[in-house]
Amino acid sequence: MQAGFRITIGVHRGEVARVNAAFAEFAAAHALPASIRRSMLVVLDELLHNTISYGFEGREGGEVSIEVELHPDRLSVTLTDDGKPFNPLGLPAPDTTLSVEQRPIGGLGIHLVRQMMDEVSYHRRTDHNVVTLAKLLPDGMTDGS
C-alpha cells in the first residue's frame, strides 16, 4: 500500500459530507484522475446514504468506518458498519428501460455501485457488514506521491 486514510463517522446524514471532504482532499493530494474521484464519490454517497438511512433503524448509536487505500494499480475502499445485515449485492437489478411514467422512484443506487466499480464484494464478518470496492487505475498513472 502506498497511501491511504481511515475515517469513522456516526450514523447521521450530515456525516457523509465529512467523508466526501476527506476523500476529495486525498484525491487531490494524490492526483487521482477526475473520473475515478467522481465515480468513487457517487458510490460512497449511495452506500453511506443507504447504511445511514436503513442500517441502524430501531437503535441508537452505531458507526461506519471508511478505509481508503491507494495501490499502484487500484484504488480500494472498504466500508465497515455494525448495522443490520445487509448485502447490497443481493438486490435485483432495476429495469432501466422503463419510461418516466412507469419508473418507480428510487432503487437505482446499488445498480450504480455495481456498474461504476470494477470490483464490489460483501462479507458479513463478526456482526459487521464489510463492503469492499475497487476501481482500477489507468496504466501509467503516477506513483501517487
Added chain:
Amino acid sequence: MDITTRTQSDVTFVAVAGNLDSKTSSEAQQILDGIVRNGGRKIVIDFTALDYISSAGLRVLLGTAKRLRGGGGALHLFGLSGTVMEVFEISGFSSILAVFATEAEALKGL
C-alpha cells in the same frame, strides 16, 4: 452545490454547479418544487458545471419530470459530461429524460 435560476418568457433556466447527492438533492428539490408551484411548466436545466450526480439527484429529476409531464409541461436537460453522463447512461435516464447537447437544442421543442 450552487443553483442559479432565471426566467425568460415562459421558460425557467436552472444551472446547477457542484454535485447533486444525498445531501444537496433536497435543496434542489425545494427549488424545483418552488418553480412548479409558481406555475413554471417549462424547465431547462444546465448541468455544464455539475461535477457528479448520485441516485438521490436522479430521483429529484424524475419526480420533477413526472409532475411537469402530468401538467402538460416538460423538463429538458443539457450540458451533461463525464461522470454525469455515465450515471445517466447506466441508469437509463439518458433515454427516459429529455437530454440535449446544447442550450439551443434544449430550447427547441419546448
